[in-house]
Amino acid sequence: MPATFTRNQVEIERKDPGIGGKPPVDRRPTGGGGDGDNWDNHPRGRGGPRELLIRYRLGVLFALAGDLMFFVALVSAFFVRQSTGHFDIHDNFINDWRPLAVPPILWLNTAVLLLSGLTMETARRQLFHEIDVMEEWLGLGRPAVKRAAPWLVATLSLGLMFLAGQWVAWEQLVREGYAFISPDPSSHFFYLITGIHGLHLLLGILALAGALVGLFTLKKVEFRQVAVDSVAWYWHTMGLFWIFLFVLLVFFQ
Amino acid sequence: MGRIFTTDHRALGVLYLYLALAAVAVGTVLSLLMRVHRVWPNAVIPFFGVMKPEDYLALVTMHGTLMIFFVLTTAPQSGFANLVLPEQIGARGMAFPRINAAAFWLTAVAFLVLISAAHITSGGAPISGWTSYPPLSALPAAGPGQGLGMDLWLVSIGVFCIAAWLSAANMLATILGERRAGMTWTRLPMTVWAWLVASILTLLAFAVLLAAVVLLFSDRHFGSSFFIPMGDMINGRVVGHGDGSPLLWLHLFWFFGHPEVYIAVLPGMGLATSLFANFTRRRVAGYRMMAGMLVAIGLLGLAVWGHHMFVSGMNPYAGTAFAMVTMAIAVPSTVEVIGWLATLWGGGLRLQTPMLFALGFLSFFIAGGLTGPLLAQPALDAYLHNTFFVVAHFHLIMAMAGVFSVFAGIYYWFPLITGRMMNETLGKLHFWISLIAAYGTFLPMHFAGLAGEPRHYDRLMGPATSFPSLIPVERGITFSALLLATAQLLFLWNVFSSAHRGRRAEANPWQATTLEWAGGAERGRIERGPYEYELPLSGNGFHPQWETASKEE
């Protein structure tokens, strides 16, 4: 046992909170951090315990803002295409848009995606549950991970189910004669819109899988929170986009 | 391997500048070939032969694409911001260094794909201009280079859009989230405000371009008809089977295209404000106004795209609406110019090379910008649209002003990157020759445009009565252009020789106040504004931003 515990100047300045400091905990309903003290002795000048979380949330926000503009452009093309036509030799305005009846399985897919949103949010909140996070930070096991992991797996499965359902919808359309390479504009848009959304969702599933792996491999609880939080906001946004696109395809043709 | 795929933002900034240098070199050579052809149409180009009309149009397309995307969207924005943005806001680094690096490498890939469009295809590069209007760009049979060349162009631009999106998201997250304690919005250097607005525009505009590119690609390969109208014919064959609208492309493209030109010029405006403050030793009068005007230009810039389409088949009432908003955007630009002129008014300018180029920027901004309100009037644009008058306008305000802002930035931040100063004499020579040659190149184009000379003509021919008298004008322009290009060799020599043998720079050679010049200074809380220069009469004192505010103030 050391003879003295005289703290030197640096240690006193670092305000070593010892075991009584607070880990990053999301107390607010939508996520947040602890109070501002230097619980993990990081160098001064940083933005606080929520710095990493805020940084990643900002990144995801702006990336999704650009993505939103992409979808807005496609949707505006969708509306323009519905109304363009030509005058035939008898001066009648001919418009070749035949509204496509959405395959009924799409309703099921939508329900599945909404459900996956619920499971995703539940998973996200598990990672900010104060007591569990505190225990992880103290090194006493990983209760937050244990609680969140099944919900992430559930979201992953539901996401895969959604994509499978979209694929089935495509097969149904092809069987009815509406392939992608065809002169029919409304089927073009159907494939384009569902395809691009599906691609985004596939990326989300890969990110989910990555977060799941990260839950077990990342060292700091803060990193685990950021991983799941970022994926969760992306997932919710893709769900929101889908609701808009689905309403568009069903009601606005 | 780690050194090549670096995530250090300074190194990435330099890499972006090298990429822009490669692009501007190629783009300049292409423009010189164009100019030479206009004056000596039957000249034999070494390694090539006589230029055919489609070759000329391919040159035009590649020149525009290279210059706008790979020079003016990369250097002022990604290039310089990567160099100094984190330091200027007191951050440790970019928010997402790996995403930042990925954005650069994607841009480099896009550049290589674009260059390949000209070389590896049998048809050559596309000939539909940087705006690639369909159906010309949608139908491979519509012209040489419109096959694989056009596809590669679309792939290149698509990849560029993704790179721009990543870069903008990173920059916005950095500016909003990584500022040091005390770096409030009103203490940001004007360059940061400019990068902020330009990043928002990038995020919004390139997404729409990507959507347009995807739709055009689909028209070309998947049998869709987003842009190809019913009954459209090429070479006697009917190819249009769906009710597409070419105007849809124009709307989508110009919704991107107009913010794009603001992305090109806004960083230069921010840099000009910074440099004027630095080299007049005066605070920026009306700082909030200047920053607010940058934001106003950005916002309004999203609403004026129709002024590229006054005579393109758009509803004339829409033309009026766009004309009004376009005239409105002249107001914040005027406020900025008045602000700069007011800052300069007192005299006592330190006329070192960066300041000279900032003044050159101002000169081109005024010269090119003043023809903006003229072109904003549909009744006059109906005559001047797609004539050389428009070419003069955008080259002065975008190309020359933008390029001069890049020069200013390089001369200014060179000591920061290399620790040495660039040669002042060479710099001043570079400035004056470039300024005069640039005006000699682009001012006469106004007159050519007034005479009715359209764009994209590979030579002046046909019954237009004024064309023969324009030939001496064209010759003058060509010689000025050759002089302008040659003067840049001075710059290149200066850059590369000063990097090794330049005079060693002291710590803050321009006596600037912004944080990138802080060196190893204390990383405390920021307490000062960005431009706390003292008025010259009270001595040459100034308070750098990394100084703490003393109690007397």
Add this chain to the structure above:
Amino acid sequence: MLAAYSLLEAARVAWMPPDGALRGPIVDRLMFWNLAALCILAVVAHVWIAFAMLRRRPAGKSFPDILRWSLLAGFCVMYVWMALTAQRLWASSRFAGASLTAMQVEVVGEQFQWYFRYPGADEVFGTTRPPLVNAAAGNPLGIDPRDAHGSDDIVSSTLVLPAGREVDMRLRSLDVIHGFFIPGMRIKENTVPGLVLHIHFTPVVTGTYPILCSQVCGMGHARMQARLVVVSPTDFQAWMARRERARAKEQGQ
């Protein structure tokens, strides 16, 4: 040296070509006053900059705010004047269609040729169908032989118009976007495939005016030129009569 020479040459040579339209002088006047104002402002600004550069000793006071605001106000007044004067001209030439007694002429752009079609005695254009387009067989616009109105249409590659009569141009394109530009008449409008656009003007000064293509349309873009010949009304009648006789002879074969 060369730069100065080319500038002076340019100034001497290049104003707009002589205008021959009814509204031409108004456009020219507006253009002149706009350019004059902008040139003066550009020169003043550069004198300001030069003065600032030469002024070695710095002034104590900064530029007064009241002057900044007055300058801004002055510019705003100028912008409003510009916008309103131009808007009046735009509205009068574009908002209303041509008068009901205007002559109808159709302009069709094709890579790389302009065609002009007159409706003939019945004053109705015959319908056209793209599959019938066959320039080699004398039917470059694809006029449908089954339509009686088409039998008296006259297709020409030169635009001949009588002076003093308003003409309504019907703009079409067969393949790509072209730009219909008559500098001498101060008009320009793109011809867009899939759209029929209208633009009207009144030629008043007899003479020959070049017609140019102002939207890049392919490798022949620079060669896509035609001529507008404005003649007296009697000469126009004579020309029409000649063309009708020629067409009748062709059809009689």
